[in-house]
Amino acid sequence: MKILVFGAGANGKACRAYIKRYKRDEFAGFLDNDVNKRTIKDAEGKESPVYRPEEITNLQYDQIWISNSSRTQVLEIKEQLKKLCVPKDKVFVLLDDQEALVNVLSNYNQYDELTDxxxxxxxxxxxxxxxxxxxxxxxxxxxxxxxxxxxxxxxxxxxxxxxxxxxxxxxxxxxxxxxxxxxxxxxxxxxxxxxxxxxxxxxxxxxxxxxxxxxxxxxxxxxxxxxxxxxxxxxxxxxxxxxxxxxxxxxxxxxxxxxxxxxxxxxxxxxxxxxxxxxxxxxxxxxxxxxxxxxxxxxxxxxxxxx
Ligand SMILES: C[S@@+](CC[C@H](N)C(=O)[O-])C[C@H]1O[C@@H](n2cnc3c(N)ncnc32)[C@H](O)[C@@H]1O
Missing domain, CATH: 3.40.50.150 (Vaccinia Virus protein VP39)
Structure with a gap:
């Protein structure tokens, strides 16, 4: 399954690390409204692409994970995806799945032990x-x-x-x-x-x-x-x-x-x-x-x- 992660902040990075670690699915990149984010490095220094939501029509994906921790932002993003004709059943909201939320976030730490x-x-x-x-x-x-x-x-x-x-x-x-x-x-x-x-x-x-x-x-x-x-x-x-x-x-x-x-x-x-x-x-x-x-x-x- 090819997964796009909406939100290139700390939660989004945690989703990327989780998807890559378990290797069942393929991480296909980030979606983010911030025009300044073009690529985001992972822990090994490998860059992942950050797409604008409007680019969705040109992208191949099976699922979009909304990673944001703010309910308000999640609702706005859902609305945005609806307008971009993304089918509802392809959207997964991390906040709505407690088990996934604990698994994804407890295994990730944005603070690097040696450099923070x-x-x-x-x-x-x-x-x-x-x-x-x-x-x-x-x-x-x-x-x-x-x-x-x-x-x-x-x-x-x-x-x-x-x-x-x-x-x-x-x-x-x-x-x-x-x-x-x-x-x-x-x-x-x-x-x-x-x-x-x-x-x-x-x-x-x-x-x-x-x-x-x-x-x-x-x-x-x-x-x-x-x-x-x-x-x-x-x-x-x-x-x-x-x-x-x-x-x-x-x-x-x-x-x-x-x-x-x-x-x-x-x-x-x-x-x-x-x-x-x-x-x-x-x-x-x-x-x-x-x-x-x-x-x-x-x-x-x-x-x-x-x-
Ligand atoms: C910036 S976050 C903490 C980040 C964390 N220390 C770290 O470094 O990863 C701020 C937290 O403060 C909590 N908070 C703010 N006001 C509070 C209050 N009056 N009582 C309890 N928690 C509060 C919020 O729920 C939020 O989780």
Whole structure:
């Protein structure tokens, strides 16, 4: 069977890797509306073509897999394919098949262990934490598919790893607050969409872990899911993108960190997510302190080192 994958983002790449690994079917290329994407390299550096949806009539295929994790985008793509006269029975939506979704996504990690700067930083920090005997457990707030959590679990094998996520994407109340800030860049960004991260689930996350027995799953709205957590922590990754939950994360974890522990604020430098930096500023104002912050060399994170 010849399969075209709609969406040349991380989920699309996971589909390609899955189809190639099992070799039952043939990966025939990507479809994507982004005119700037022409080819996408795989893990071996081999290029795959990216076609415009309008080119479908010239392509041979048996099935089109819609890989997007956003319900809104899936509906738009289905409509687009209908207009291009693609038969309904040739369209497969990854989000609609839980078993396929877990299989495809839990076997793929977009972060490369050797070259991803955040992963390299984490590995070094975990080694340092061990040498320095930093006490406490580890956590990630904003887990999504668990791709970064996988490395936290791997590099801190002896520590309990708390995993906080709605697994249903952003919460409407957080989005309301974000929209009320009236930042044009956010309002026009892909993040201004409740369903943008709705395609993940806890099964994908736990399936990929090396030490699942160390994971403590906290599914639901953060900080409500944290009320019974009183542990000390040496490393926390805050990656919930929006002002309100990121501020809640700082308020919750700051006093629970061991001396020398780090709260990593993902997206601090992200141009489309200004709420993250605002959350840090607000936290510092509330507490009347200046936190010790160090960029880690990836494109958007800052480490808050707790004294
Ligand atoms: C950018 S993704 C996390 C990516 C992940 N850390 C990684 O590196 O692969 C953001 C996640 O935060 C979650 N999230 C946002 N606000 C939340 C809240 N108030 N409570 C729980 N989860 C939340 C979303 O559901 C989404 O899965």
């Amino acid at each position: 700067n955040r992963v390299v930083w984490l590995r070094n920090f975990a080694g340092y934490a061990k040498e320095e005997k930093l006490e406490g457990n580890v956590a990630e707030c904003g887990v999504y598919m668990g791709e970064f959590s996988y490395f936290i679990n791997r590099y801190f094998p002896d520590k309990s790893l708390y995993l906080f996520d709605t697994f249903e994407g952003f919460d409407e109340q957080d989005l309301r607050v974000e929209r009320s800030h009236n930042s044009d860049v956010f309002l026009k960004s892909i993040f201004n969409d409740q369903s943008f991260f709705a395609g993940a689930n806890e099964h994908i996350v736990l399936e990929r872990m090396l030490h699942p027995e160390k994971c403590v799953l906290k599914k639901g709205y953060f900080p409500e899911t944290a009320v019974d957590v009183n542990d000390q922590f040496c490393f926390v990754n805050l990656d919930m993108d929006l002002y309100q939950p990121m501020l809640a994360g700082l308020r919750f974890f700051y006093e629970k960190m061991c001396s020398g522990g780090v709260i990593l604020m993902h997206d601090y430098f992200h141009p489309e997510l200004p709420g993250v930096k605002q959350a840090v500023t607000e936290f510092e104002k509330e507490r009347g302190l200046k936190t010790c912050k160090v960029p880690i060399g990836d494109f958007c994170s800052i480490a808050v080192v707790v004294p």
